[in-house]
Amino acid sequence: MDFQSEHLTIPRGKIFFAKYNPGTQVPGAYRELGNCPEFTLTRDSETIQHFSSQAGLKVLDEEINIGATMSGALTTDDIKSENVAYFFMGGVSTIAATAQTDVSETFETVKAGDVYQLGQSDTVPSGVRSVTITTVTDGATTPVALVENTDYEVDLDLGLLTALKDQLKIVVTYDVAASTREQIVAGDTQVEGALKFVSFNALGEQADYTMPRARLSANGDFALVNDPDSTAFQTMPLSLAILKKGNLALAYRDGRAVAA
Template sequence: MALKYETNQYVIPRGRVFFNLQRADGTFAGEYPFGNCPGVSLTIDTEKADHYSSETGLAQKDAAVVVRIDRTGSLTCDNFSPQNFARWLSGTAARVTQAATPVADEEITVSPGYFYQLGATPSKPLGVRNVTGVVVNNEAGTTPYAAGEDYEVDLPTGRIQILAGGAIAENTKVKVNYTPVAGSYDAVKSGGSSELTGSLRIVSDNAIGGNRDVFCPLVTLTPSGDLPLIAEGNSTDFAQMEFGLEVLKSANAEAIYVDGRPVPGV
């Protein structure tokens, strides 16, 4: 009879990534999808303690014991959802509602050739977007300047440009009236947390090879690498965000679990 060899199990890994944030009180928020992750990898480094025999003239290694193991890796994501952007910025994401409340006499000191953001305050530095009815008046608020001659307006971004050669002089105080359009938008801001702690789950859907789901009960994610805000390239150069990954051993679980899928009748 011919020898029988085990069939090789080749894998092209694919799958969905879920992160379960651990709150400050130790509870977990629930698994939230990262979206498309072109790369998730693990790296294992070990340290051994070597022992050498002193029973003969030539000291020979007679034991090598693993005394430390580090499990690290990286996670690369190109799904720029507000939640993921907030994760990478170690910050927060929120849904903000903008009311259609008219703004009168917003004072700005302007000069010809420069651009100015409407609604910018220390608590809201990006200002307002999507506005209507913009009128730029003199400092007293009684005489309007001429749109198209003295200034221009970009309504979607809520920005005004003071035109050179117009009636508005250098370092002039103007008062602007406008009305924001009612609506809501996503807002993200950075924070003070340097890393995220939680659990990580990968639900496998491989291009080839049996599916094995991976679960890490306790990991930390640390933002790393470069994030292009403006880039020259073609349609294949999609921006990506990268996280450093460290897998920890929790008190009541192992560091990594990998499970296959039950096959009916097998």
């Protein structure tokens, strides 16, 4: 008899995801999700029970499986754009901002501490970047120039203007430099593809798991700020639905190949 546990495992591994090509269920190249401190699979079964009630107390005499699902959850501390896009259920794009000159904006009933995003509109929801301030005035009939670092502060890279004093009005004129930046827009489309987990266990048998059809979506909190005393890195949770693809199984577990 086996009185000693001989198959203990200290699990480690890498997760790869291959998005389906648009309009297909054909996966593209696998991309590593990065370091994932947690990755779990969950298997649930739905059963129907039969009880005998011929005499006395009812007795369970049969239980038949009528359905099964597989799901999973992972947490990654690799906060790269691809992973953030999975969490936002959106895509990564590049915004190309064209150069603009003599752009004017007016802000009214300004209070000290108010912060304004230059260029923000429904067309450009996050505003403009890389600005050069031409003038900042009080907007009077005979305008008086306001003084930087006395009446206002400005972050030119972010296009953020902060009022340091109350003003009835502030009129800002600025230029925008041509630039590009990455942007991820939150959507409502869960991404599908093939998922592969390759173990590199610190202890135990090695294996890899392939799931031909998996769907990634957001699953919980994505902390944008931690307590300054916290020793934790930023992490992002994702949920995983394992779906049926044609006649294929939900998942395949392969051991390491050995010479025949």
